[in-house]
Amino acid sequence: MSALDWSAVFATRTERMRASEIRELLKLLDQPDIISFAGGIPDPSLFPVEAIRDAQDAILADPVTAAQALQYSVSEGFIGLRRWIVGHMAATGVPCDVDNILITCGSQQGLDFLGKLLLSPGDTALVEAPTYLGALQAFNAYEPRWDTLNVDGGNRTPAAYADAAAAATPGGRVKFAYVVPDFANPTGLSLSVESRKALLALAAELEIPVIEDAAYRQIAFDGEPLPAILALDCAANGGDIDKTRTVYCGTFSKTLVPAMRVGWIVAARPIIEKLVLTKQAGDLHSSTLAQMTMARVAETTFDANVLRARALYRGRRDALMAALAASMPAGVGWTKPKGGLFAWVTLPEGIDGAELLAHAIAEERVAFVPGGAFFAEDRMANTIRLNFSLPNESAIAEGIGRLGRLIGRRAA
Incomplete structure (x- = not known):
């Protein structure tokens, strides 16, 4: 044979x-x-090794929390961690509740889920040049057409992006814009407030979401923090996150520890509901022990x-x-x-x-x-x-x- x-x-x-x-x-x-x-x-x-050790010891020493940490759980994520993220996002200028949050296995899984959810073969993804390699890998599996997003300048109109997408693929359209607005990987540069607002205006014209990869947002050295794109989006929609088009991807990998693979997505309920179904099909749920540990560590040491x-x-x-x-x-x-x-x-x-x-x-x-x-x-x-x-x-x-x-x- x-x-x-x-x-x-x-x-x-x-x-x-x-x-x-x-x-x-x-x-x-x-x-x-x-x-x-x-x-x-x-x-x-x-x-924070000691904080992680103390958190896991406390979780596993209690029969109730140990059983919860080691059992199957809900796809949305551990409620205690999502509540912490609600407070964290509020401090970022984003009013939301736990139903606007999905816990992912690192923000990389979030990017993969978004590519799976939004891209059909031949659809156009707008990305900067250069941009994060991991995002290109995540989206590439869903066979998009690429177009260069010119956020800081350039004279391309929304119609130019839409026409290029339609000309490249029969029935094709632009499906999203992806950016790392704060201290970007790979350039280290950030989008100005004006560029963030211009991106939202472009997305509104094209009727597409904006994927905001906020992996490095907290690692700021100089100057005042710039508003998150999702915060600007919420403000423009009367503080109602369910009217926004921005999908915010966060992670603990750069601020606390990468190996526990805990990230999150914050967005309007309609896309979170679809992402939950994607999560169920992908891995059921992220490690509950890791999520419960991260909730305690974030509360005390973030x-x-x-x-x-x-x-x-x-x-x-x-x-x-x-x-x-x-x-x-x-x-x-x-x-x-x-x-x-x-x-x-x-x-x-x-x-x-x-x-x-x-x-x-x-x-x-x-x-x-x-x-x-x-x-x-x-x-x-x-x-x-x-x-x-x-x-x-x-x-x-x-x-x-x-x-x-x-x-x-x-x-x-």
């Missing part, structure tokens, strides 16, 4: 699935001589942990900016993020980020993510993303020094 040709039975959508360049680069963390600016990895010194993260990462951002200024040759530019975990570097023309990575690992033992990974199409090859949350200040100075020397050699 011959072996099954698996490629002949896979769905056509699998042809669009690609391995994450970031996930592959994380394997380099096991090599101690590599200085890595690759993954968006939180510093483990910030993990604000303090955010302040610690801001202070630590601000210092590393400053170290990265100083190292880039001291070490980069002429022709190299970079963003100056006011928060988050990343900076975006533009290399001299003719230097390919992917090719540079191979030389950086082999010659200088430095890793980063080539910028081309963050484009749905029309990739800018002469770009790279640098993460500054994991390496300490001395490693940043040393690693950027090595990288600057390499770029200088390649540009000569």
Whole structure:
């Protein structure tokens, strides 16, 4: 009997699935001589280990809460955690209740569910260029057509977006706009208030939702916080979240701990109800033990942990900016993020980020993510993303020094 040709039975959508360049680069963390600016990895010194241990011990020591934590549960999520999120969102300017919230297995699952719920093959998704690689992967499985969202400028009208979608696919239409408005992955930049309002106006003209990926919103270093897009949307609709078009994706991965995989979606009830059905079909519910633990930890340590993260990462951002200024040759530019975990570097023309990575690992033992990974199409090859949350200040100075020397050699 011959072996099954698996490629002949896979769905056509699998042809669009690609391995994450970031996930592959994380394997380099096991090599101690590599200085890595690759993954968006939180510093483990910030993990509230004792609070997590105390919370789980208390949950499991009580027969009632232990039974609840280890049993099947509702798809919407643990009510105690959703109540905490109600308060958190209220402080963000978003009035909501527990019925506007779905707990997800990290915000990445939320993006996958939204792609599944909103995209039919050939539908158009509006994304910035560059944008978060994980979102491109999540949406790509549902076979969209991509179009570039020009939020900060450009002269494209709503009709131009709609006409392009209809011309590309018979009956095709724009289905949503996706943005990371605060300290974006990969650029580290934020949308202005004017751009956020313009995006909502564009979405209203196109009659589409806005997916607001707020993964880095809390990691702010400089200036006053900008209003969440969902907060602006609520304000424009008299404070009624059920009249809004913004879908807010939050996560504890950058503020508390990533491995527990607890995220959430906040939106109008009609889309939450559909997302609950998607969750039921996908995995029934997120880990109840993880949710109950996170509710207790968030209640006691969230604000303090955010302040610690801001202070630590601000210092590393400053170290990265100083190292880039001291070490980069002429022709190299970079963003100056006011928060988050990343900076975006533009290399001299003719230097390919992917090719540079191979030389950086082999010659200088430095890793980063080539910028081309963050484009749905029309990739800018002469770009790279640098993460500054994991390496300490001395490693940043040393690693950027090595990288600057390499770029200088390649540009000569």
